[in-house]
Amino acid sequence: MANEATAAHGSHDHHPHGWRRWLYSTNHKDIGTMYIILSIVAAIIGGAMSVLIRLELMYPGIQFITDFQFYNVLVTGHAFLMVFFVVMPAMFGGFGNWFVPLMIGAPDMAFPRMNNISFWLVAAALVLLLISAFTQGGPGTGWTVYPPLSNVEYHPGPAVDLGILSLHLAGASSILGAINLIVTIFNMRAPGMTMHRMPLFVWSILVTAFLLLLAIPVLAGGLTMLLTDRNFGTSFFETSGGGDPILWQHLFWFFGHPEVYIIIIPGFGIISQVISTFSKKPIFGYLGMAYAMVFIGFVGFVVWAHHMYTAGLDADTRAYFVAATLVIAVPTGVKIFSWLATMWGGSLEFPAPMLFACGFIFLFVMGGVTGVALANSGMDLAWHDTYFVVAHFHYVMAIAAVLSIFAGFYYWIGKMSGRQYPKTLAKIHFWMFFIGVNVLFFPQHFLGMAGMPRRIPDYPDNYWGWNYVSSIGALITSISTVLFLFIVWRTFAAGDKVPANQWGEGATTLEWTVDSPAPFHTHEVLPDMTVQAPAE
């Protein structure tokens, strides 16, 4: 609205250059780019950690990790990096920043300077986390940081404190980012872009932002209590002082369960855009899709104790959490069937993003049905803390999220860089990655069925077979990741220029109306959506 004046100047290139452009950046595209770069850097570190874990577990007996504290630090670091510094920055910070303003027809985010501090806080948090891992043995607590193990008696030294501070910074960054996106989406939509016309990716980011806004403060509270337990003699989680370690688990999982939806819901949004584009059809059941995400987000806050079935909770409490958790199957089922129905009757093309979207549906369904099984407290007597859980959440949340990130990357890299990615290599990347992760994680179901616990550096010899297969899968996956890095380099070094709308008639959202690469300032004259047909 205020931008007509700026547009009149035609000041497309009035921005700082060199390091100032990035350090001081208030531009949603530059900040989004920095988030994506940070995510790739963290993914290389976190991925390397998981490869070390799989190499250690390739054979029974101790292979090369003789310090088991270091093994626990690898387990912890892998989780923290992947959750807070890979998936969240890529989807929420990266694609959220880049494409929410473009899709709703806004010139930038509502609070550009706050956007800048959001990014630099998460960058600082990453540095703190890495320092933590190399400080006096590192935090070997798992990402759940359960006291008393995380308390000062069992983790003396500053490693856990640094980890807590890192999460505080990452949390502050997420809250600021969430506020920014909520305000942007509520107030800066182009004329005629009603809530019910917003692309589903914008809906997914809106729901995610609310989850962050409500969940992170609970984590922050818990972390602060842990910090004062460790350093100032309080005893919130210390039995001998009248506290209760189970209280931490309630606080952590009240955050932790919404957190897994924070990770996957933006993926829903990306997959919806990709499937709609390459089916050349509007999304099927748009309202159902949007409100399924809202409902998943809501229910996500009332199911946390299904992570604590073996903590010794009352049977009636567990009965409630079983019922509430099972209910989540309904809206997720709606999403799966709506994606299939969108493809039904479409004119399907299968470039790399669509391949990743189809792979996503497969992984999400696999992880979804094991999730329904795990929702039952009775089944947890067999599966809690086994590799079955590891297989489940990697399918439904971790690898599904990564597939949706890759889908989004190939879908939008033309818009972001102005260049075409190498098409054949990208398809090879998909197949290698897809086969790799399935070889990696499917056998872990068997290990869990047979009773192998998580987070152990060595295992009874009879678990050897599937562990070996799983490690082979990890190697395939890591080779495919090297291929991805090569593809990124090729795209920038030798990619052809792409037009504004590289995907043709199926790509109907507003980001395809601006040039590729998207100019520094976009939508300086607000697009008028009042005359357009509803997005549904």
Add this chain to the structure above:
Amino acid sequence: MGIIRSRLFVLVPAIGLAIVFLAETAVAAGRSEPWQMWFQPAASPVMERIIEFHNFIFIIEVLIVVLVLVLMGYIIIRFNAKSNPVPSKTTHNTILEVAWTAVPLLLVIIIAVPSLKLLYYADRIEEGEMTLKVIGNQWYWSYEYPDHGAFAFDSIIIEDENLEPGQPRLLSVDNSVVLPAETNIRLLFTSADVIHNWAVPSLGLKLDAVPGRVNESWVRINSEGDYYGMCSELCGVNHGFMPVHIKAVSKADFAAWVEQAKQEFAGENSNAGVRVAKADTRVR
């Protein structure tokens, strides 16, 4: 693409069948087999019911996965740009949308009823014939027999180089916990330091040992034998090295063992700093 997808449809049911087949043929008790793909054979009524319940929901799971894969495969073949150059514009079908909300809801209810039955059955038992106290320590388990003179002992992993033939690596301990078969045993759990978890897969047992709390569960071991498990809650550096070994014996052998154990462990206090109850305040 299409070919690979359609092969997947053959593969998935084939894998499913293979799993069921393996489940039928698994024989060994108490610990896992090489290349095991299914549960360890049930050795307690709770584990029997877990497997029974799982067999039920597993069918639903496989059907859902197969349905989605078949649909996706059909859509990919039928509606790719070559076969279907002009996309339809259908975006709504109220009956369909209601159906795919209602049917999963129905499935959820069908799952929830037996699930809750299992939950309450496995929870606890009113009248146990005896009580075993399990105390987690970094990094070993301590056991107390409050109904048999309250003797106690520690159960510590046997290092690889000290294993005797026939003792499984990482699962064998110096003092196994001896329990009578065909007896309803009440189990009490606590911890002396951090949170541990006492788990025995073949018995369907898994409960946290939490400092400052006493958690309760129960077990009835169907037959004599060796049953193994491992700590199932990350508890620090040697988390992977605090196994559970239950030696289930007949009631007569158990009584004989108790007499011997009273002598052997007399005066030997467990290293645990926490006792869940004194001998004179014990629950029957």
